[in-house]
Amino acid sequence: xxxxxxxxxxxLAGPPATAHDPDTAEGRAEQAELLxxxxxxxxxxxxxxxxxxxxxxxxxxxxxxxKNVELLSFLPQSALGGGSSSSMWFWKDTSNSxxxxxxxxxxxxxxxxxTDPSTPRYLGNLPSSNGVSSSWCxxxxxxxxxxxxxxxxxxxxxxxxxxxxxxxxxxxxxxxxARFTGLTNSHTLWINQTTGxxxxxxxxxxxxxxxxxDIKTPLSLRQVACxxxxxxxxxxxxxxxxxxxxxxxxxxxxxxxTGQGKRFQILDVTDKANIKVLSSVTHPGASxxxxxxxxxxxxxxxxxxxxxxxxxxxxxxxxxxxxxDAARYVGKDVAARGVFVNHNGYTVGNRHFQASYxxxxxxxxxxxxxxxxxxxxxxxxVDPSSNAAGYSGSWMALPYLSNGVxxxxxxxxxxxxxxxxGAAAVS
Numbered sequence: 001x002x003x004x005x006x007x008x009x010x011x012l013a014g015p016p017a018t019a020h021d022p023d024t025a026e027g028r029a030e031q032a033e034l035l036x037x038x039x040x041x042x043x044x045x046x047x048x049x050x051x052x053x054x055x056x057x058x059x060x061x062x063x064x065x066x067k068n069v070e071l072l073s074f075l076p077q078s079a080l081g082g083g084s085s086s087s088m089w090f091w092k093d094t095s096n097s098x099x100x101x102x103x104x105x106x107x108x109x110x111x112x113x114x115t116d117p118s119t120p121r122y123l124g125n126l127p128s129s130n131g132v133s134s135s136w137c138x139x140x141x142x143x144x145x146x147x148x149x150x151x152x153x154x155x156x157x158x159x160x161x162x163x164x165x166x167x168x169x170x171x172x173x174x175x176x177x178a179r180f181t182g183l184t185n186s187h188t189l190w191i192n193q194t195t196g197x198x199x200x201x202x203x204x205x206x207x208x209x210x211x212x213x214d215i216k217t218p219l220s221l222r223q224v225a226c227x228x229x230x231x232x233x234x235x236x237x238x239x240x241x242x243x244x245x246x247x248x249x250x251x252x253x254x255x256x257x258t259g260q261g262k263r264f265q266i267l268d269v270t271d272k273a274n275i276k277v278l279s280s281v282t283h284p285g286a287s288x289x290x291x292x293x294x295x296x297x298x299x300x301x302x303x304x305x306x307x308x309x310x311x312x313x314x315x316x317x318x319x320x321x322x323x324x325d326a327a328r329y330v331g332k333d334v335a336a337r338g339v340f341v342n343h344n345g346y347t348v349g350n351r352h353f354q355a356s357y358x359x360x361x362x363x364x365x366x367x368x369x370x371x372x373x374x375x376x377x378x379x380x381x382v383d384p385s386s387n388a389a390g391y392s393g394s395w396m397a398l399p400y401l402s403n404g405v406x407x408x409x410x411x412x413x414x415x416x417x418x419x420x421x422g423a424a425a426v427s
Contacts, residue, residue, distance in 0.1 A: 020187065020234055020259060020288070020306065021202065022136070022152035045413075048074040049119045053419065061380070061418075068378035068424035069361065072117045072405065076414040081125040083107040084412045086395050087138045087188075087344075091146070091162050100165060101398070101407050102146055103415060104137035109148055109158075111165055111174070117405045117417040123165055124172035129155045129179055140189045140198075145177075145218040147198060149186035156181040157189075157200075159219055178219040183211065188235040191215070195240065195252055197224070197269075201233040202259075208232045210256060212272060225272035227256075234259035235291045238269065243298025245324045253278075253324065255292060255301065262286040264303055266324050279327035283317045293347045294321065300330070300369040302352055304342040313337045314356065314389075316345070316364070318372040331372030337362060338387035348399045349426035351377070353406060355394040358383045361408045363424045378424025382410040399426075 021027040048054075048062065050073060056066035064071065077085060083106040091100045101120075103110040108128050113121040128134075128150060136151035141162065148158040159178040187202025196216035205211045209228035213221040227233070234257050241253040248268065256265040263286075268276040282289070285308065292303035301319040308315065315332040340359030345352050352364040352374065363378035383393040391411070398407045401417075404425060408416040420426070 020136070020290070021208070021232060024260070045074070045076055047076055047079060051118070053118075056421070063384060064360075065381040065384055066379065067376075068422045069363070069380040069406075069418050069420050071380070072417040072419060073120055074414060074416050075112065075120055075122060077412055078414075079122055080110040080112070080414060081105055081108055081122075083133065084135060085409055085414075086136055086411065088396055088398065088407065088409050088415075089139045089141055089146075090398055090400050090407065091141050091144075093144075093162070093166065096166070098166075099401055100162070101415060102139050102141070103409065104139050104148070106133045106135060106137065107131075109137070109139060109146070109160075111168075112415060113165070113168075114401060114405070114407065114417060117401070117403075117419075120415070120417060122171055123168045124174055126158065126160055126174040126176060128153075129158055129176070134185075136187060138186070138188045140191045142191045142193065142196065142198070142215055143218060147189055147191065147215070148176075149189055149200065149203075151185045151187045151202065154184045156183065157186065157221060159221075180221040182221060182223065190236050190238050192238045192240065192252060197238070197252075199236045199238050199254065201235050210236055210254070210267075212269065225269070225275060227267065227269075227275050229277070230256075230258045230263065230265070231261045232259045233257070234289070237291075237293060241298075241324070243294075243324075244322050248324050255294070257289050257291050257303070259288050259290065262289055264289050264292065264301065264319060264327070266321065266327055268324075278325040279321075281319060281327050281329055283319075283329045283332065291344050292319075293345050293352070295352075295366045295369050296347055296349055300366075301327070302345060302347070302364075302366070302369065302374065304345055304354070306341060306343065314340055314342045314359070316342060316352075316354070316374055318369055318374070320370070330370065333364075333372050333374040335373075335375060337376055339389050340387050340393070341389050341391070343394070344396050346397075346399055351399070351420070351424070351426045353397050353399040355397040355408070357395070358386050358388055358390055358393040360394050360410075361397045361406065361418065363420055378420050378422075380408060380416070380418050382408060382413065382416060
């Protein structure tokens with residue numbers, strides 16, 4: 001029976017066509033592979049707390065392949081509350097400038113003080129609602145509150161007061177301050193810090209489209225809109241626009257990625273009762289338009305398509321968004337970086353920081369995004385054993401900590417804190 005189960009998991013773990021939606025066979029295949037590769041008891045290794053940064057020398061930092069990235073520390077999954085891991089986010093306490101990583105796990109959320117990135121401190125665990133477990137967990141913050149959702153299980157949205165993290169000296173088991181049950185499951189979350197609206201993608205609401213909540217009263221979620229014109233919303237990034245298209249300056253603009261809908265969209269969501277589609281575009285061979293992030297000048301959007309991976313590399317797709325109502329596909333970056341699968345990417349300055357599963361953290365230069373050239377200027381490979389396609393390795397990398405520190409998560413393995421150097425550093 002065990003052998004048959006193992007064979008089934010391996011069979012399901014082939015490259016999926018529409019990953020991430022747990023109600024599809026392909027999404028269930030991804031979940032099966034995440035379970036199959038979950039081996040924290042031996043793979044996560046020992047904590048690393050270096051007195052000085054471990055430099056990248058001859059392509060290695062400790063046992064990790066690298067280029068222009070130094071290793072500051074590592075906390076294994078076994079020291080972070082166990083389970084597997086997926087998304088994460090960050091929070092800076094404005095009262096004392098302490099910084100935290102909020103680390104999403106299958107069975108809860110870990111809180112890690114990373115103010116000193118050489119000696120991160122695990123502060124404790126917020127267990128999942130009702131003890132449920134899911135491979136997909138997402139978390140975002142608004143003011144001093146964290147919002148946590150899970151997919152494929154009945155979890156709702158947990159709300160947690162981050163002020164509780166102050167002065168914690170020994171690991172705690174925390175409790176949520178509120179739980180919203182107006183939805184059961186959700187895939188990804190985004191919060192517009194300026195307007196106080198929470199955007200939920202892939203939930204059981206709005207036909208898995210974009211569900212919008214007012215959270216200006218942080219412990220209460222009030223649904224204000226529903227965008228359900230697409231088959232799915234996998235993720236959205238929403239901003240008060242301040243880019244080159246001055247017609248939309250100050251308006252609330254959502255960049256929406258529709259997964260198996262194979263569309264990248266730009267929505268004007270300023271009027272929640274009248275959401276307008278400004279652009280809806282795609283690229284050749286689109287498979288699962290997963291997520292994207294704009295260049296710092298908001299002239300171009302760098303989009304990842306999770307289920308495209310070729311022998312020539314795992315490309316990113318570049319769109320021109322200088323006119324929000326006339327977005328157009330520019331081309332794909334075809335630099336050979338391996339066949340690993342690209343995942344979430346975020347831009348700071350002229351650098352795009354991308355989590356790429358078995359490829360780990362990849363750092364791309366966006367200077368020539370107009371020609372779809374995104375040369376790789378640095379990397380830190382959290383999975384030295386393989387750069388193949390598949391769903392182990394890094395799900396998310398966050399380049400928003402002080403002094404250039406980047407948090408890099410590895411599924412079932414743990415949390416790395418690294419810093420780009422030389423050509424990989426933001427300029």
